[in-house]
Amino acid sequence: MEFSHDRSGDTLVVNASGRVDGSNASDFLESLQGMFEPGDQKIILDLGGLEYISSAGLRVLLMAAQNLDKQNKSFSICSLTEAVGDVFRISGFDQIINVFPSVEDAKQG
Amino acid sequence: MxxxxxxxxxxxxxxxxxxxxxxxxxxxxxxxxxxxxxxxxxxxxxxxxxxxxxxxxxxxxxxxxxxxxxxxxxxxxxxxxxxxxxxxxxxxxxxxxxxxxxxxxxxxxxxxxxxxxxxxxxxxxxxxxxxxxxxxxRDQLVALQNELSIASQLQQSILPKNPPVTETYEVSANMEPARNVGGDFYDFFKLDEQVGLVVADVSDKGIPASMFMMSSRTALKGAAIGVRDPQMVLEEVNNQLHQDNPTFMFVTLIYALFNPNTGTLTYSIAGHDPPMLVSADGTVTELPRTKGVALGIAPDIVYTQETVTLAPGDTVVMFTDGVTEAMNADNEQFGLTRLAEIFDGNPADSALAANEAVFEHVRKFAGDAPQSDDITCLTLRRP
Missing domain, CATH: 3.40.50.2300 (Response regulator)
Structure with a gap:
């Protein structure tokens, strides 16, 4: 897993690439949440570089989403590759977590 | 000190x-x-x-x-x-x-x-x-490994053996566990004239997954006995599993109800790959998806169901992503295409043969590459 992030105003865009499965899912969550700052209101996770996500990975995304939701912060994901998009569609997670085609769409959404 | x-x-x-x-x-x-x-x-x-x-x-x-x-x-x-x-x-x-x-x-x-x-x-x-x-x-690690092997045995032991093979329907099911105890399971049970069929995959692995698997299986079977429509069964199970789920575990599954007298199969899918239909003539198609989400993550989800009628010689293949995501040494996935190709122009002559063909092809494809996920497949055939 590799991360980079870009903050402008109260919007944080996190780019995650690589693979998320059972072996690194909790590290993934920790790294992700470690980037959040109290002032961030809108968090967008750009998964354009993500090759694979397992059910363990979906679970930690759900945890992050619910945590942010409790703090009344917005969380969305965007730029899914075809393979990762399939995982979200088949599992129905695209109905639980906001999914956008691009970072720009996510910023407006 | x-x-x-x-x-x-x-x-x-x-x-x-x-x-x-x-x-x-x-x-x-x-x-x-x-x-x-x-x-x-x-x-x-x-x-x-x-x-x-x-x-x-x-x-x-x-x-x-x-x-x-x-x-x-x-x-x-x-x-x-x-x-x-x-x-x-x-x-x-x-x-x-x-x-x-x-x-x-x-x-x-x-x-x-x-x-x-x-x-x-x-x-x-x-x-x-x-x-x-x-x-x-080190002692704790040994104890943990013992617990994991117990959990793995429990997972195997709740899977029903001796699937029914009758004149009007045949079932075959198998689950090959990964080394780390996972959360796949299958189930089949008679409901009067009909038979209920389940293929399921719990998120993540380890002891929490195996515990969640147990409660999912019990909740599903309990709901199936009381409620007839698969979509209603999933709605009930979803709410039950969501009620007390602080760790955000979830399970994806197919629940299908087959009527051997009419050949109708009614199914509802919760965040899972849809079943594959192998027709008697060797045509392979994906059965229609239904609306729904993996069970346990959000309350009051609406599920839909589909009904198809199996002709004599038709086989339905239900599987977990352990089949499609099985990797070979070159990190390629087995995938849906290879799964379909097993039966393309080559319909199985029994549920058991279809099931064995799936495992045989996956094993051959994976070779010596380590198995990272449980592999589960259930086949239903109308003779």
Whole structure:
């Protein structure tokens, strides 16, 4: 897993690439949440570089989403590759977590 | 310091005992250390055998009856966790080297520098504390591995054996567990004239997954007995699983109800790959998806269902992503296309043959690559 992030105003865009499965899912969550700052209101996770996500990975995304939701912060994901998009569609997670085609769409959404 | 460390001092010279008691009086008074004394190796072994709470031995080399180097060889037989520090003459490298080779942890030289001795003792005891912690982690790891293998056995044991093979329908099911206990399961049960079929995959692995698998399976079977429509069954199970789910576990599954008299199969899917239909003529199609989400993550989800009618010779293949995501040595996934190709123009002549063909092809594809996920497949065939 590799991360980079870009903050402008109260919007944080996190780019995650690589693979998320059972072996690194909790590290993934920790790294992700470690980037959040109290002032961030809108968090967008750009998964354009993500090759694979397992059910363990979906679970930690759900945890992050619910945590942010409790703090009344917005969380969305965007730029899914075809393979990762399939995982979200088949599992129905695209109905639980906001999914956008691009970072720009996510910023407006 | 929560506990007094007991140290055995072995020396035939009578003046060491009062010297240690005097120079270490602060540590003795504060119950940090307690010293026990012996005059030679034989007496030392007697004291060690009589008192298993002694953790450390501080021993001279030249002594009557049994010398320090011989004593060192005997220590592991008394307690492999004992640590010894040798007192040697200054510059006596031969004896020091022999002592270290025989397992001494450290040495101090005569005349004893008590500041150095204090540091050596505390370093030895620190090492012992770390050593014990490592031992206990190792024990915990062994215990955890035992628990995992129990969980794995439980997972296997709740899977029903002897799937029904009758004149009007045939079922075959198999789950090949990954090394880490996972959360796949299948189920089949009779509901009057009909038969309920389940293929499921719990998120993540390990003991929490296997516990969630148990409750999912029980909830589903319970709901299926009371409610007839698969979509209603999933709505009920979803709410049940969501109610008390602080760790955000979820399960994806297909629940299908087959009526052998009419050949109709009604199914509802919760976040799972749809079943594959292999027609009697060897045409392979994906059955329509239904609306729904993995079970347990959000309340009051609406599920839909589909009904298809199986013609004689049709086979339905339900599977978990352990099948499609099985990897070979080149990190390629088995995938839906390869799965479909097994049956393309080559319909199975029994549910068992279809099931075995899936596992055979996946195994052949994966070769020696390690299996990271449970592989589950259930086949239903109308003869």
């Amino acid at each position: 929560t506990q007094t460390n007991r140290i055995l001092v072995v020396d035939d010279e009578p003046d060491l005992e009062p010297l240690i008691l005097q120079r270490m009086r602060r540590q003795i008074r504060s119950n940090e250390y307690e010293f026990v004394f012996a005059q030679n190796g034989v007496e030392a072994l007697e004291k060690l055998n009589a008192d298993p709470t002694i953790e450390m031995v501080l021993s001279d080399i030249n002594m009557p009856k049994m010398d320090g180097l011989t004593l060192l060889q005997q220590l592991p037989g008394v307690d492999p966790n004992l640590r010894a520090v040798i007192i040697s003459a200054y510059g006596d490298m031969d004896n020091i080297r022999t002592a270290m080779n025989r397992g001494a942890f450290d040495f101090v030289t005569k005349p004893i520098d008590f500041d150095d001795l204090k540091i050596t003792i505390s370093r030895t005891l620190e090492h012992l504390a770390e050593w014990r912690e490592a031992l206990s982690s």
